Amino acid sequence: MSDQPPADHLKAQGRALVREAALVAGKWIPAGDDAIKVHSPADGSLLGRVPKLSAAQVDQAIDAAAGAFPAWARTKGKARGDILARWADLVTQNEDGLAALISLENGKPWKEALDEVRYANSFIRWFAGMAERLDGKAIESPNGEDLILAFREPVGPVAAITPWNFPAAMITRKAAAAFCAGCPVVLKPASATPFTGLALAALALEAGIPAECFSVVSGGQDVVGGRLTGSELIRKLSFTGSTSVGRKLAAQCAPTLKRMSMELGGAAPLLVFDDADLEVAVSGTVAGKFRAGGQTCVCPNRVYVQAGIKDAYLEALTMRVAALKVGDPFAPDTEIGPLIDEKGVTKVEDHIARTVAAGGKVLTGGQRMTGSYFQPTVIAGGDDELFCHEETFGPLVPVFTFDTEEQAISRANASEFGLAAFLFSDDLNRAMRVGRAIESGIVGINSGLISNAANPFGGVKQSGFGREGSTYGIDDYLQAKALTLALR
Ligand code: SIN
DSSP states (O other): OOOOOOHHHHHHHHHHTOOOEEEETTEEEEOOSSEEEEEOTTTOOEEEEEEOOOHHHHHHHHHHHHHHHHHHHHSOHHHHHHHHHHHHHHHHHTHHHHHHHHHHHHOOOHHHHHHHHHHHHHHHHHHHHHTTOOOOEEEEOTTSSOEEEEEEEEOOOEEEEOOSSSTTHHHHHHHHHHHHHTOOEEEEOOTTSHHHHHHHHHHHHHHTOOGGGEEEOOSOIIIIIHHHHHOSSOOEEEEESOHHHHHHHHHHHGGGTOEEEEEOOOOOEEEEOTTSOHHHHHHHHHHHHSGGGGOSTTSOSEEEEEGGGHHHHHHHHHHHHHTOOBOOTTSTTOSBOOOSSHHHHHHHHHHHHHHHHTTOEEEEOOOBOSTTOBOOEEEESSOSHHHHHOOOOSSEEEEEEESSHHHHHHHHTOSSEESEEEEEOSOHHHHHHHHHHSOSSEEEESOSOOOSTTSOBOOEETTEEOOBSTTTTTGGGEEEEEEEEOOO
16 A cells, blocks of 8 residues: 555646746746756656756856855854754655656656655755854864864855756755855756756755855756856865766866865675575665666666575576566656666666677566666676676666675776675675775665765765765865964
8 A cells, every 4th residue: 555645646746846947146047948958757748948057147156156155154053054954844844746856857756756855855954963063173283382273164165066866865965065064055956857956945045045055057068067167266066977077077177176076986896695694685686776776876786696695696686676666656656767868778778788798698677668668677697897897877787606705805896986885794704804895985784775864975996086974074065274373
């Protein structure tokens, strides 16, 4: 039995939150003739349009943020925290509609979209609580006489560039941290899913975030991304997206020496040892892999299972994956919605074709369905090399075999990426040993779900740098200011 409200009711709630505009310093700028069209991945219908802002309009948002920065930075931490808490309350009050909006523009099932809204809101609440705890340090000078007072001050106006796979959570993880620290934000949401960000910003302004401190700018990456990264007034960029785009943005930020947080691509390994609990390993694989239909940077991209447990694992995994319900995001029993677009579908097809050509065997799924829906797929064997270097970003689990712990670690680390990794073992010593040896920022041990506000989220190697959420997530928005007090 589902307690999900009827689809028509939810869709109407989601559509009511669509604003066909950009938000610049409190003014809604409507979409003109030359606008970005936003389509539903579920049925291709047009949801609405957002404007392609000019360079001058993006500059207005930046100038407003810079102008508002000193007063926002001086606002007491407690007051900023109270505003964030009010924002979180408003998000909670609107969570059904926000979830519907996510389902409409992103295609994830409504229940999963509701989980995302709550996940997104957990960052707002997390940083609401932190805003009055941004204390500095008193340090004794080496001369034994002076006192150094190190304050933690906000870095300045922040640009946030966010992806389509989590249209709410990737925004709040950045914006709530920035507001907590005392930084204004100019946000560029993904062009495929701009409406959730606009709806969140409207609620933030209603909660009391000053209008100049939160603009949402839409348009071409060249114009909008170019102005944000090139501006001297923007003092930090926080980006979530692909490694290739991250590199370009980093190069664009170099002349103005901005702070950067880069949450980039991954190719997460998932290791299953002979001593793992089979049910825990299979459930963890399915939960991690099929979250957002496999379209997350942290979902397992390649599974390595030890020879002794391989047959049992493959049999149980195949049964579970074959039973997953693919369908309309608003149908109550849907577990997997459509992929974001046709490009996403052809990538999954390409990975399956290349793995089959290398000797892999499709155990379930393997085919595109109607539109951008794709069958959840398990494939065993073939060459893992492809999956060490390319993220599938779709509902495909490729499974390979290993014999020894050393081999497992070596394959896990055979990638330029290092965002997330997972391992399943009931031997605590092994779990700690392997967990420490894997080159990645986040490791799930006996769990496929590692994303929450308390976890320092971020990668190593070509998966980027900086941490989001957790007690570390504020650090990139603050800088030390040291006063030396000479005592006599
Ligand atoms: C991502 O896919 O970039 C982030 C996913 C998450 O926060 O779990």
